Amino acid sequence: NRTGVVEAILADCKEPEDVVEIARVMVEKSKRALVTRASASHVEALMKVFGSEKLEWNSRARTVIIHDGTPAPRTGGVVGVISAGTADIPAAEEARVIASEMGCETIAVYDVGVAGIHRLIPELQKLKLRNPGAIVVAAGREGTLPTIVSGLVDVPVVGLPVSTGYGAGGGGKAALLSMLQSCSTLAVVNIDAGFVAGAYAARIANMIAAAGAEKKTEEAEQED
């Protein structure tokens, strides 16, 4: 299931012992398990059972990966993840971890924003050289960044609105609406849905990688 979406354990409303149990079954079956939206107590319970060596905890993404030492398979897909400000990093990181777990190489660009827009152009140039198959752009408050990025690249951009901002349009609402109203070519996921954004971008990137690989094989076969 090379391009398929990774199955994850959404820890949010589950008791630590339930998460541990589901993870144990999953690791047995698939050698890896991914837990998302993990709180401190989930992490602690997982740590106790699996030990810190077989466990990769990303505190900003709130994800835990459990594995048996075998590295995740690589697809050759490449996913860029851009975010505007510090508050957008958790959602961006969740997207990045999922894309990585789905086999993609990920490239994070976390220090650009509408304020630092002059820094965006050179960073995008560097990103383009790596040939990403898709780019996730996380943005809160007024959610401008995905529109701008999509106007500057040919790569499919996934807009990821982040629940920042107070008052009218706060909590990610203005960000979501402006991405839906964007003049650039843009598709969006729900507010804070880093999981969906990462999985969607990986789906695209993996198909592109696979297309290249298939052609290679095809021609190799034709050459014979």
Added chain:
Amino acid sequence: NRTGVVEAILADCKEPEDVVEIARVMVEKSKRALVTRASASHVEALMKVFGSEKLEWNSRARTVIIHDGTPAPRTGGVVGVISAGTADIPAAEEARVIASEMGCETIAVYDVGVAGIHRLIPELQKLKLRNPGAIVVAAGREGTLPTIVSGLVDVPVVGLPVSTGYGAGGGGKAALLSMLQSCSTLAVVNIDAGFVAGAYAARIANMIAAAGAEKKTEEAEQED
């Protein structure tokens, strides 16, 4: 009343003959009358009574100015009006006409947008050379432009959301919310409120112009 807001006849829900009557009284009293949101039938009725010579009709702004030949007084205030797309021009023009009627020199920059963002920088440079006291930025759909402009200038920017865009956040809602959530320093008026945006910008520009003039006079007096 040099910096005061111009009084206007909002034609929207008034019968043509009522607008004509109010305008007649106003011209008598103040030598000028400004009609906003004028439909074809309002314009026709005004034309019949005042004649085309004493009447300036701006079809995009939907405004009519009636006067007795005397030009509007000049304050020395300078107001910039920027808009992103064709659909934003009516609101932008309404703002521009009001600012002009309040004595300001107005500078319109109507052909920039997020799509044509590379054209924005040089246009802003030219605008800065004219020392505007305030800049109205009209934008519909996702309403990005005011945020970007305010991040590039020191001048107070008045965000004017425009009722374009369909679907979620359409009709100016996303534009209004993203201006309220803007990371730049921005104040906003209601959707399509060109009148308020123009009057507010003129208020600022006229105060700046007056400040300069007063100092001049003060010093002239001190010199004596």
Added chain:
Amino acid sequence: NRTGVVEAILADCKEPEDVVEIARVMVEKSKRALVTRASASHVEALMKVFGSEKLEWNSRARTVIIHDGTPAPRTGGVVGVISAGTADIPAAEEARVIASEMGCETIAVYDVGVAGIHRLIPELQKLKLRNPGAIVVAAGREGTLPTIVSGLVDVPVVGLPVSTGYGAGGGGKAALLSMLQSCSTLAVVNIDAGFVAGAYAARIANMIAAAGAEKKTEEAEQED
């Protein structure tokens, strides 16, 4: 600009003569012009000037393509377009025309829905055999179909909510919200945004097609 988004003339708030004029310039420059959201009077005006031979009018998509006889370039990209009911066809067709104009082969499956869900599976099987790079799924009312399709394929699915349905959640609102809440991996565009859905899907499909072609060329070069 092989994978770039096609430029289109949004006829919606433009006078017929303006649309004709812009189209004339565009055809001169690029040999083709695409007009979207064209009303009867726009079509009539375009017909009069360009003649029916150089004009492809899609009355359901409300699009007009004007060309000089040269066929649109082909990219090798493949885009599937699925819709649930009759009322969803205009949005679906708009997406299809845009994807086609961006060089993609398009495959329309318009007769499946939640009611006729038993017909969906065999149709999807047939679609998969054509190796689409992306699938647009248009759905109104409760907007279920994209969720179901995305659960059955590995291809990136673009959810296109359609403004059908009356009462609470009508006008595409329930459709948009359920796509954003979807348990499947899904990205969405705004309500009735057939243009964006088509362009986004074509962007993905064209990248996949290009990836295959590049590999081919690469290897050809390495072989030398």
Added chain:
Amino acid sequence: NRTGVVEAILADCKEPEDVVEIARVMVEKSKRALVTRASASHVEALMKVFGSEKLEWNSRARTVIIHDGTPAPRTGGVVGVISAGTADIPAAEEARVIASEMGCETIAVYDVGVAGIHRLIPELQKLKLRNPGAIVVAAGREGTLPTIVSGLVDVPVVGLPVSTGYGAGGGGKAALLSMLQSCSTLAVVNIDAGFVAGAYAARIANMIAAAGAEKKTEEAEQED
């Protein structure tokens, strides 16, 4: 009052001692009492007074039934309760407990969902064999399941939206709206209103059971 709705004590905003007191009166009068939305402290207080033998606590449904040993009367009504995911179980269980307390046999099918849609069909077949008079279908996030179930059965389906999901349409809003927009024949209750869903389904099931019983009696009488 065979088909009547059971009276219940909504513990939510009541002090433990008040709930105990009301329950005591109710048990005296009717031999049974049903407490809903009971917190840990309510349960503890009830336990202390009534003892664990006369008390049935359903921690997922958050209900407590107090009785004097006499089993609840049986009506012959049959109610199915289906839910899509783990998060939907509390609402589903509340519905099931109420239907049971109103005299119905209840059949829970809790492990199907849009993801596991292939498992839905055989489960529905089994459910049909038990001749349910009504089926409650609980679903959160995008709320698809009731639409699909109602398209596959002749039995009245009660849609029960559940307050899951974050971001736009979260907290059960998208689920409620898509049930209201459903193309299938569906009636709905409010978000998390497991009590109403269960009572409504039991009302239907009890009328069907009674209709059968009456006919039986009628004919028995006519035979005499």
Added chain:
Amino acid sequence: NRTGVVEAILADCKEPEDVVEIARVMVEKSKRALVTRASASHVEALMKVFGSEKLEWNSRARTVIIHDGTPAPRTGGVVGVISAGTADIPAAEEARVIASEMGCETIAVYDVGVAGIHRLIPELQKLKLRNPGAIVVAAGREGTLPTIVSGLVDVPVVGLPVSTGYGAGGGGKAALLSMLQSCSTLAVVNIDAGFVAGAYAARIANMIAAAGAEKKTEEAEQED
């Protein structure tokens, strides 16, 4: 398909000739066709082709039934339809026609409301004597009536909010929300969804009728 929901042609967004065509096919196949939300021009077109004898037009319900003379099959189901005011009658009548077409006897009580609440009680008494299997209650503005009716009967009540009322909560919104918040046991359909309300009530009534008939048959068989 005795208790199944009748298939209907939703005329709303269809051209008269399309409706005629679909109706022709349907009559051929099933001897009857039901058209809903029919405008004057739909009715006229249907009249021309089928003639007035084989056509039952209900102008308030906006429905047309076409048949070949054979009366609709009768199930024995009984459905009550109550409405509060004149403005609620179209939605109520749509529900009544659908229930009738699904084989039910229908009993309309259209002249009661919160104002005339003293008239409600005797009308409900009369209705109960007819043993309805379900009652549709249509109500606009503040939507009180379904709550009151459901508090007075044991029969399942389907709340049908109607799009009357201006200002805040107008267009059926307050009615829908108060039915969802109702203290009585109530299930609801969307605003103006007379079709769904009627079909849902008929589903219930037909199951009750069938239950009685089955028992009859069963016993008849046992007696042999």
Added chain:
Amino acid sequence: NRTGVVEAILADCKEPEDVVEIARVMVEKSKRALVTRASASHVEALMKVFGSEKLEWNSRARTVIIHDGTPAPRTGGVVGVISAGTADIPAAEEARVIASEMGCETIAVYDVGVAGIHRLIPELQKLKLRNPGAIVVAAGREGTLPTIVSGLVDVPVVGLPVSTGYGAGGGGKAALLSMLQSCSTLAVVNIDAGFVAGAYAARIANMIAAAGAEKKTEEAEQED
């Protein structure tokens, strides 16, 4: 200031010591002070300083009255306060305390509701005999009661929506909207605004009482 609205100290966002200080000043000036929305810590602080004898705490209304022993002046105004359920009592009590403090005799009827509608009529009869000048009716969830009461009396009814109910229309929203949509003659205050409801009803009742008194005086004078 006989009919004027009483001044109150809104304790909600104030520190206990600030409330004590403001109360001290107010008692000195006017011999009485009214504190609303008082928490346990506010009450404790007030108790410590003023002693329990000069302090009337209403825990359900969350009000504290401090006085120097002198009873509040009486106006002769009479205000009825009706509520539907237990959850509505705090808002109803706040209204009652304020009306009482404004000099009115108050009559509370707290045990009627749509469920117990048969008990409403005799209670209203008793209330009418006391000649209330205005009636506050508090109701949450679907907010029916004020509509029904106002349909049965000639006295001005003040609808007081209460923030009960979960899901769509919860938190008092459905109650507010249905009161605004009411078919009866009804004026409303905001959700949980017991203070405003009580003060408004007292204003009316005091004017009626004063009208009677004035006539009396007038005639007494004319007789002389």
Added chain:
Amino acid sequence: NRTGVVEAILADCKEPEDVVEIARVMVEKSKRALVTRASASHVEALMKVFGSEKLEWNSRARTVIIHDGTPAPRTGGVVGVISAGTADIPAAEEARVIASEMGCETIAVYDVGVAGIHRLIPELQKLKLRNPGAIVVAAGREGTLPTIVSGLVDVPVVGLPVSTGYGAGGGGKAALLSMLQSCSTLAVVNIDAGFVAGAYAARIANMIAAAGAEKKTEEAEQED
């Protein structure tokens, strides 16, 4: 039924001939009929049947009164009606006509507003001298006026929000919300609900008038 609310024929969704028919019955029974929300065609139809002499048409209020020459009974109640701008007059007039038809003397003050706030104080002084029992204050856009009036008088004020204003908060929404949030003691009716506002104010005014009259009678009786 001296203080009771007048029964009116809401012409809005009724055919002219139906309105004529209902009016005929009503005039026969009660010697007077009141038609509200009457369009030109309603007025024409009524004029034709009843003749212009027995008909009082108020084109701004959109009301028609039909009578047999007998003047409406007078109660002695006095109602003030204040409005802020020209656009608020239709709603204000509707309120005024209803109050008058319910027996009250009405006093209209239509030329004050927040702009002309200096004119408000003297107008209020004059109004107070007439001893109004209640004051309706109609206001659109930001809806400030009722708050200010209620802060300056002891008389109960009925806030009547008017559907003016475009953009966010337009159509009367901001006006309604600010009246509900008002710091003054204020009760409100729905947007444009002139009928309810007038009837509510008349109810109050009539009770006050009656209170005076009763006292008079009482004392007269005691004197005997």
Added chain:
Amino acid sequence: NRTGVVEAILADCKEPEDVVEIARVMVEKSKRALVTRASASHVEALMKVFGSEKLEWNSRARTVIIHDGTPAPRTGGVVGVISAGTADIPAAEEARVIASEMGCETIAVYDVGVAGIHRLIPELQKLKLRNPGAIVVAAGREGTLPTIVSGLVDVPVVGLPVSTGYGAGGGGKAALLSMLQSCSTLAVVNIDAGFVAGAYAARIANMIAAAGAEKKTEEAEQED
């Protein structure tokens, strides 16, 4: 960067140690640092590191300024800050601190409101004598005050809605909407956005101050 907006550290979602670290860097670079939305634990951490002498904590504004003893530069700009009630002071103070830190003299008028409207006029007279370049007006609940102030002065008014008020329109919503609907010339910022309001007002005031200074310099130069 005399008129530029001050850079501030938004402490809201940052750990105390992170705020300390960022502040240290900022003080080193620019000799001053401004922290906004600082909680007790932020203040404590800053105090420990910088000492109380170099730290100005404004508990109501929730701001901390850290400096090396050098006073903030003065621009000559003057900003007025008006608020209606006690609850509006935190937002107003935040605005005032920011304007001050941007070099402006600030004048706070915190004890006026719609209730105390008679006190507003003399306070505004005093404020005008100080020649403010802009006035921030903070108001919660129904948000009337900015409208009234802007109707009485020529100076640009920045409306600052405050998140007070419960029920419909609460949390600053009614305040925001009525400022957007205001009949006076007004620009607004988001709910509780004291930072933006203060920075925007300072921008205006500083431009006015600079205009005066420039003229002075110009003339001084011309005189030479």
